[in-house]
Amino acid sequence: MTVDTIAGIPVDVNEEGFLTDASEWNEDIAVDLARREGIDPLTDRHWEVLRFMRAEYEAKGTGPTVRILGKTSGVPVKELYQLFPKGPAKLAAKIAGIPKPRGCI
Amino acid sequence: MGDTIEKVSIIISKGSLEGIYPGLIMANGARAEGIEANLFFTFFGLDAIHAKRLEHIKVASVGNPGMHMASLIGVLPGMSAIATHMMEKKMEAFDIPGIPEFMELIGDTGAGIYACKASVDLFGFTKDDFIPQVEDIITVGEFYEKAAGGQIIFT
Numbered sequence: 001m002t003v004d005t006i007a008g009i010p011v012d013v014n015e016e017g018f019l020t021d022a023s024e025w026n027e028d029i030a031v032d033l034a035r036r037e038g039i040d041p042l043t044d045r046h047w048e049v050l051r052f053m054r055a056e057y058e059a060k061g062t063g064p065t066v067r068i069l070g071k072t073s074g075v076p077v078k079e080l081y082q083l084f085p086k087g088p089a090k091l092a093a094k095i096a097g098i099p100k101p102r103g104c105i
Numbered sequence: 106m107g108d109t110i111e112k113v114s115i116i117i118s119k120g121s122l123e124g125i126y127p128g129l130i131m132a133n134g135a136r137a138e139g140i141e142a143n144l145f146f147t148f149f150g151l152d153a154i155h156a157k158r159l160e161h162i163k164v165a166s167v168g169n170p171g172m173h174m175a176s177l178i179g180v181l182p183g184m185s186a187i188a189t190h191m192m193e194k195k196m197e198a199f200d201i202p203g204i205p206e207f208m209e210l211i212g213d214t215g216a217g218i219y220a221c222k223a224s225v226d227l228f229g230f231t232k233d234d235f236i237p238q239v240e241d242i243i244t245v246g247e248f249y250e251k252a253a254g255g256q257i258i259f260t
Contacts, residue, residue: 066133066136066137066214070213076213077213077214081136081213081214087136087138090137090138104130105130105201
């Protein structure tokens, strides 16, 4: 575990750069993390996915996979890949400050 | 970043349920990781993209030691359908999509879906026989062009 300074705030991250404590997350951190991943700016649709990811994580203790996200978030799979080209569930989880979802499908 | 996979091209050559799923899961999983993915369907694997056949993909109940069932029982009429039904029930319980939904999902991820020209000609199919997610019918040479710079997985 290392400390990374994101949006000027020191936070604990794992070797892949995911926050290890979801409670350290805030919206400025999301904006900075997104910029690092080449997503700039975060649109309303991005935020919709990010908020959904956090709500799912808080309710279930894990983030949804792309398929579940496409079925339940209100953002279809095709659009998810347009919003987060480098992997919707993985990237959205990272930017939302929650652990990487571990589902295979 | 030499130790990351940027692109995979997966060949699906078998037409049984257990022959098709692994390739679909690997292609979908690649896209979920942000890895570029192509699927190339050849020989009996074409059933997975055949508009009328993909709903009727069956588990092999004969010559399949993984079924833990005597081959003599496996040859009985309807055995393959029963085995498939049981497998589908189990998959549904684990929320694994059926092949039609899975193909639609993979199309939406932006993976390239292609049919092998030699097999299509052999079976007398045309592009109209396939689901709309199939981008093109391509030759083996064209497959290698699309696969260039990535990993190739044969299933």
